[in-house]
Amino acid sequence: MKEINFITQNRGKVAELRVTAKQFDLKINHIDASYPELQADTLEDVVRYGLAYCQNKFPAPFIIEDSGLFVDALRGFPGPFSSYVYRTIGNSGLVKLVGDGAPARFKSLIGSYYNDFKLFHGQVKGRIVASRGRSGFGFDPIFERDGRTFGEITIDEKNAISHRSKAAELFVKWATTVI
Amino acid sequence: MKEINFITQNRGKVAELRVTAKQFDLKINHIDASYPELQADTLEDVVRYGLAYCQNKFPAPFIIEDSGLFVDALRGFPGPFSSYVYRTIGNSGLVKLVGDGAPARFKSLIGSYYNDFKLFHGQVKGRIVASRGRSGFGFDPIFERDGRTFGEITIDEKNAISHRSKAAELFVKWATTVI
Numbered sequence: 291m292k293e294i295n296f297i298t299q300n301r302g303k304v305a306e307l308r309v310t311a312k313q314f315d316l317k318i319n320h321i322d323a324s325y326p327e328l329q330a331d332t333l334e335d336v337v338r339y340g341l342a343y344c345q346n347k348f349p350a351p352f353i354i355e356d357s358g359l360f361v362d363a364l365r366g367f368p369g370p371f372s373s374y375v376y377r378t379i380g381n382s383g384l385v386k387l388v389g390d391g392a393p394a395r396f397k398s399l400i401g402s403y404y405n406d407f408k409l410f411h412g413q414v415k416g417r418i419v420a421s422r423g424r425s426g427f428g429f430d431p432i433f434e435r436d437g438r439t440f441g442e443i444t445i446d447e448k449n450a451i452s453h454r455s456k457a458a459e460l461f462v463k464w465a466t467t468v469i
Numbered sequence: 470m471k472e473i474n475f476i477t478q479n480r481g482k483v484a485e486l487r488v489t490a491k492q493f494d495l496k497i498n499h500i501d502a503s504y505p506e507l508q509a510d511t512l513e514d515v516v517r518y519g520l521a522y523c524q525n526k527f528p529a530p531f532i533i534e535d536s537g538l539f540v541d542a543l544r545g546f547p548g549p550f551s552s553y554v555y556r557t558i559g560n561s562g563l564v565k566l567v568g569d570g571a572p573a574r575f576k577s578l579i580g581s582y583y584n585d586f587k588l589f590h591g592q593v594k595g596r597i598v599a600s601r602g603r604s605g606f607g608f609d610p611i612f613e614r615d616g617r618t619f620g621e622i623t624i625d626e627k628n629a630i631s632h633r634s635k636a637a638e639l640f641v642k643w644a645t646t647v648i
Contacts, residue, residue, distance in 0.1 A: 326518065327508040329553065339505065367557035371550050374508065378546035379566060387558060387566045 292469050293317040294402075295352035297344055299324050302427065303355055309449055310458040314466045321348060329371075333358060336370050337401035337409060350403050351469055353461065357398040357454060359429045361388050361418065372429065381421050381432045392418045396433060396440075398453040400461045404469060412456030416440075471648045472496040473581075474531035476523055478503050481606065482534055488628055489637040493645045500527060508550075512537060515549050516580035516588060529582050530648055532640065536577040536633060538608045540567050540597065551608065560600050560611045571597045575612060575619075577632040579640045583648060591635030595619075 294311075296304055296318050304320045311318050325347075328339040333356045340354045358372035361384075368375035368384070375384065388394075394417060400410040416435035423431050423441025426448060431441030440448055449455045473490075475483055475497050483499045490497050504526075507518040512535050519533045537551035540563075547554035547563070554563065567573075573596060579589040595614035602610050602620025605627060610620030619627055628634045 326505070329506040329508050329515075329550065331553065331556075336508075364562070365557045367554070367562075369557075371508065371553060374510065374550060375546070377510075378544045378548075383543070383546075383566060387562060 291315060291317050292466060293319055294465055294469065295319045295321050295348060295350075297321045297323055297325065297348055297352055297354050303454070306445075306449060306452075306454055307355075307458050307462075310455060310462050314462045316462055316466055321352070323348070325354065327356070327370075331366070331369065333370055333397060333399040334409065337399050338407065341401045341403055341407050345403055350405075351465070353400050353402045355398060355400045355454070355457070357396065359384075359394055359396055359433065361392055361394045363392055364388060376428050381429060384429065385418060385420055385432055388418050390419055394418050394433065396429075396453040398457040400457045402461060402465070404465075408464070410457045410461040410464070412453040412458070412460065414451055414453045414456070470494060470496050471645060472498055473644055473648065474498045474500050474527060474529075476500045476502055476504065476527055476531055476533050482633070485624075485628060485631075485633055486534075486637050486641075489634060489641050493641045495641055495645055500531070502527070504533065506535070510545070510548065512549055512576060512578040513588065516578050517586065520580045520582055520586050524582055529584075530644070532579050532581045534577060534579045534633070534636070536575065538563075538573055538575055538612065540571055540573045542571055543567060555607050560608060563608065564597060564599055564611055567597050569598055573597050573612065575608075575632040577636040579636045581640060581644070587643070589636045589640040589643070591632040591637070591639065593630055593632045593635070 325340045325343045358369045360366040395415045398412040402408045419434045421431040422439045426440045433440045504519045504522045537548045539545040574594045577591040581587045598613045600610040601618045605619045612619045
């Protein structure tokens with residue numbers, strides 16, 4: 291069976307990726323480690339820097355993943371800084387700032403290193419609403435798509451449509467052809 | 470005359486530091502270069518990472534500086550991410566988020582490398598208000614102290630009380646004794 295290492299300290303991300311990988315007979319090994327995350331305006335810059343750092347420290351093939359919530363009217367805020375913004379101003383702060391109904395998108399970017407670096411994008415469009423539901427994590431309860439927030443749907447439902455699952459599918463399909 | 474290199478792409482910061490340095494007969498050489506800024510919750514982590522990166526790339530003794538606006542009620546938001554938050558949600562966004570009168574502080578951290586790393590802190594307390602004045606830059610017009618915002622005072626007045634000048638004074642006094 292083909293194998294790849296996933297460098298992350300987030301077990302939830304590993305579990306999500308394994309759902310997709312299993313369908314393609316790809317094994318995901320979890321490397322529970324961190325790498326420096328750069329202050330940058332795009333996920334691409336964060337992931338490229340992380341890949342370069344990891345290249346000489348972890349066995350290839352490996353991947354890292356970064357994701358964020360991008361509010362169109364706020365030039366993408368909080369974007370790559372979503373984790374920090376969630377910890378400081380929280381869901382209520384973001385709703386207060388952008389207003390109810392503001393268009394937004396979740397983006398995920400998987401960066402892989404095998405013989406070279408490669409990036410895989412995924413996104414899902416929705417809008418910011420007052421918090422509803424307790425599923426998921428982070429900004430999920432204030433992100434609505436098709437009338438329900440990511441806090442109101444099951445993990446399987448989320449996996450079927452989420453930004454991360456889209457990036458994961460692109461990556462897994464690529465990985466199973468080249469590794 | 471004693472000399473030190475200041476690694477920054479912000480000419481304004483160099484000009485401010487030279488005001489303090491001149492009083493102590495210290496020469497500041499500007500190295501117009503960048504270094505990776507880490508995503509971290511504290512200025513200390515950002516500056517330590519930057520110092521380690523710069524250590525083998527630039528001639529010692531050198532310094533870097535990072536600063537930010539910390540709103541007490543928002544666990545320090547936007548803190549080390551002030552530059553990004555200013556570019557995305559702006560002054561009006563921050564006022565909307567925190568409300569008029571919210572206690573806040575500007576912090577500056579100078580990190581130096583000579584034979585070892587050393588950090589110098591400066592801060593000034595105030596509160597967030599609706600934008601007034603056009604002096605300074607960034608969040609200056611919404612930061613009020615003693616009845617006036619940093620957008621309503623001259624550069625000399627700002628230099629006399631600012632977070633950066635406080636850190637600069639600590640650093641310059643140290644530098645002139647050890648270099």
